[in-house]
Amino acid sequence: MPYIASIGTYLPCWGTSDSRVPGDDEDAITLAVEAGRAALESGGSVEYVVLVSRDLPLTESSNAAVLLAGLGLDPELEVIERLGGAPATLDALGSARPRTLVIGVDIDGAGAAAALTAERGLQVRTAARVSRSLPVRTRNSSGDVHDYGDPRLLKKRGYLASLATAWVDSPVVVAGVGRKDAAPLAVGDSVALPTTGASSSLFALAAMAEASTTGPLVGIEQASLSGITVADGSASVLRRERAPQPLPESGQLATGEIPISLAAYERAFEAKVRWEAGKFSDSDELDFPPRYRVDQDGTLKTEYTFVELPRTGTVYTEVTVHAPVPGLKTPYTLVIVELDDVGVRALVRVTGVEAGTVDIGDRGRLVLRRVAVRSGVPDYGYAFEPGTAGAVGTGTEDAA
Amino acid sequence: MRNVAIVGAGMTPFAEHFALGIRDLLPMAFSECAASIDKGLDLSDLQAAWFGSMGTTDGFPSGILADTLGLRDIPVTRVENSCATGHDAIRNAMFGIASGAYDVALVVGADKLRETASKGMLWEWEAMSRDMAWDYPLGLAQAGFALHVRRYLHESPATREHMAMVAVKNHHNAMSNPKACRRFELTVEEALTADTVVTPSGSTTAHRRAMVLLRWSLSPRTWSTGSPIVRSGYVEVASVSIPLCISTSAT
Numbered sequence: 176m177p178y179i180a181s182i183g184t185y186l187p188c189w190g191t192s193d194s195r196v197p198g199d200d201e202d203a204i205t206l207a208v209e210a211g212r213a214a215l216e217s218g219g220s221v222e223y224v225v226l227v228s229r230d231l232p233l234t235e236s237s238n239a240a241v242l243l244a245g246l247g248l249d250p251e252l253e254v255i256e257r258l259g260g261a262p263a264t265l266d267a268l269g270s271a272r273p274r275t276l277v278i279g280v281d282i283d284g285a286g287a288a289a290a291l292t293a294e295r296g297l298q299v300r301t302a303a304r305v306s307r308s309l310p311v312r313t314r315n316s317s318g319d320v321h322d323y324g325d326p327r328l329l330k331k332r333g334y335l336a337s338l339a340t341a342w343v344d345s346p347v348v349v350a351g352v353g354r355k356d357a358a359p360l361a362v363g364d365s366v367a368l369p370t371t372g373a374s375s376s377l378f379a380l381a382a383m384a385e386a387s388t389t390g391p392l393v394g395i396e397q398a399s400l401s402g403i404t405v406a407d408g409s410a411s412v413l414r415r416e417r418a419p420q421p422l423p424e425s426g427q428l429a430t431g432e433i434p435i436s437l438a439a440y441e442r443a444f445e446a447k448v449r450w451e452a453g454k455f456s457d458s459d460e461l462d463f464p465p466r467y468r469v470d471q472d473g474t475l476k477t478e479y480t481f482v483e484l485p486r487t488g489t490v491y492t493e494v495t496v497h498a499p500v501p502g503l504k505t506p507y508t509l510v511i512v513e514l515d516d517v518g519v520r521a522l523v524r525v526t527g528v529e530a531g532t533v534d535i536g537d538r539g540r541l542v543l544r545r546v547a548v549r550s551g552v553p554d555y556g557y558a559f560e561p562g563t564a565g566a567v568g569t570g571t572e573d574a575a
Numbered sequence: 576m577r578n579v580a581i582v583g584a585g586m587t588p589f590a591e592h593f594a595l596g597i598r599d600l601l602p603m604a605f606s607e608c609a610a611s612i613d614k615g616l617d618l619s620d621l622q623a624a625w626f627g628s629m630g631t632t633d634g635f636p637s638g639i640l641a642d643t644l645g646l647r648d649i650p651v652t653r654v655e656n657s658c659a660t661g662h663d664a665i666r667n668a669m670f671g672i673a674s675g676a677y678d679v680a681l682v683v684g685a686d687k688l689r690e691t692a693s694k695g696m697l698w699e700w701e702a703m704s705r706d707m708a709w710d711y712p713l714g715l716a717q718a719g720f721a722l723h724v725r726r727y728l729h730e731s732p733a734t735r736e737h738m739a740m741v742a743v744k745n746h747h748n749a750m751s752n753p754k755a756c757r758r759f760e761l762t763v764e765e766a767l768t769a770d771t772v773v774t775p776s777g778s779t780t781a782h783r784r785a786m787v788l789l790r791w792s793l794s795p796r797t798w799s800t801g802s803p804i805v806r807s808g809y810v811e812v813a814s815v816s817i818p819l820c821i822s823t824s825a826t
Binding site for chain 2: 495503
């Protein structure tokens with residue numbers, strides 16, 4: 176029986192309170208990293224990672240390396256990329272060993288939530304499982320979507336029938352269906368969840384942890400469901416959920432894309448996705464990007480170690496590009512950020528605010544984003560998110 | 576070190592030159608340079624050549640210069656130093672002559688951007704001038720200099736109006752140069768209200784949104800080719816304008 180030590184959530188700052196949309200520089204992996212980092216903020220250790228989503232950016236090649244690097248985890252960890260919705264995330268949680276980070280991510284109605292299991296904390300146990308087929312909406316391997324278009328059939332012969340079959344007669348919270356449909360199914364106070372897919376059941380768990388609610392939590396996807404019983408114990412919850420704002424208008428040229436050099440991609444990957452500089456043992460200076468150097472007498476130095484860079488900094492200079500740039504949406508703002516206390520300045524794009532609204536001296540944090548898609552390859556790196564707020568949480572310290 | 580003088584110069588107009596290849600433009604510029612020399616020139620007078628070139632239009636630049644001018648038996652050296660490429664080529668030729676290694680040297684600068692479609696030109700140019708993993712995907716494009724200007728405006732008493740005055744001066748100079756590419760007068764007001772390419776947003780004195788734009792004059796146009804000749808003699812200081820300008824996007 177797993178225990179949950181901490182929960183982290185993330186919502187993109189774009190869209191409406193009913194439905195968030197990812198920014199141009201966000202995908203399921205950057206969302207997962209934001210939620211995962213929030214869950215890990217309280218310092219738990221991780222041995223396994225399970226990523227549940229139906230919106231994985233890559234189905235050939237793997238998302239695991241970027242996910243681990245973005246989370247700052249060891250590349251030797253096992254990562255399971257699991258296709259599924261709200262029930263799949265609860266299944267993953269129910270069977271998780273301690274020190275497993277389970278992350279659910281959604282793009283259509285965007286959001287991500289992560290839960291870290293441990294030896295103690297908020298106790299959960301599997302209560303029900305039903306797999307039934309009622310494929311009212313399908314997406315095949317090439318991404319083609321078919322919608323049957325009968326919500327009443329889905330409701331009556333789908334999840335209502337499954338709930339009856341599973342003998343889950345009084346769930347406290349129901350995840351995976353729209354708010355209007357979920358409310359009458361739950362016996363507890365209605366919890367407005369921001370997503371309906373893989374992340375929704377962890378958003379529900381976060382709400383229960385915050386309110387110290389116990390009882391059955393059910394995750395639904397079409398006619399399948401999974402239920403867990405949330406028992407005693409406490410878990411810290413950290414939410415990165417800024418208030419939603421409309422996605423700013425932008426323009427993009429119809430033609431043109433940014434080519435990639437995968438040789439350069441591979442060389443830069445560790446430093447670029449883990450946000451690390453190079454440091455030689457005989458020097459206090461950090462090299463960013465990391466690279467070979469020479470001594471004053473010309474001796475070659477190759478033995479640098481990777482050092483984590485600070486994820487906060489101050490804008491040193493900024494510009495906003497308005498002219499159309501093939502392959503990118505304009506306008507966008509670029510800044511050179513002076514990172515805190517390390518004497519390193521980095522050139523990055525600005526995220527999470529409308530273009531042209533940052534100024535020299537503004538503070539902010541560095542966050543993993545999809546910088547570009549180049550020749551079909553999502554190219555990840557860091558972006559500057561102005562502001563220091565953005566996280567609300569009930570820490571373990573408060574709960575204890 | 577010996578003194579060095581520029582004894583002749585010639586250039587093609589600054590233009591897109593769709594109809595002319597780099598192998599046409601190089602002889603055109605050289606011919607005008609040769610014609611400008613008081614006592615004329617014989618190709619066999621040339622003992623070395625330096626060729627400032629950012630890109631490699633139609634092949635390795637040194638070979639192209641040697642081939643187009645028939646300079647098969649002298650050393651031809653390509654120089655690249657970003658926007659200072661032309662200056663650096665002159666400097667190298669000057670050292671060659673001042674040291675006594677050569678008496679007469681040719682310096683040429685040429686690039687041709689419009690050999691590729693405008694839609695692909697930006698990334699092609701960026702690929703040549705950016706780190707492929709770190710800077711390239713950010714779309715630095717025209718913003719490279721603007722980042723500097725934005726900080727300069729922050730640290731110095733200079734204002735957007737001062738930046739606009741540089742553009743006004745540049746355009747004024749173009750009026751008396753039949754080979755300049757943007758030959759029209761510009762007022763400070765026009766420069767400040769022109770279409771925005773890249774914003775250095777907000778001046779240091781007032782938080783208005785800046786409308787001035789900064790762009791490389793490189794952008795959609797061909798660099799011209801210029802070919803001064805360097806010969807030993809007395810010192811002459813020549814100022815060559817580097818094509819970094821503040822201008823409107825109007826043509």
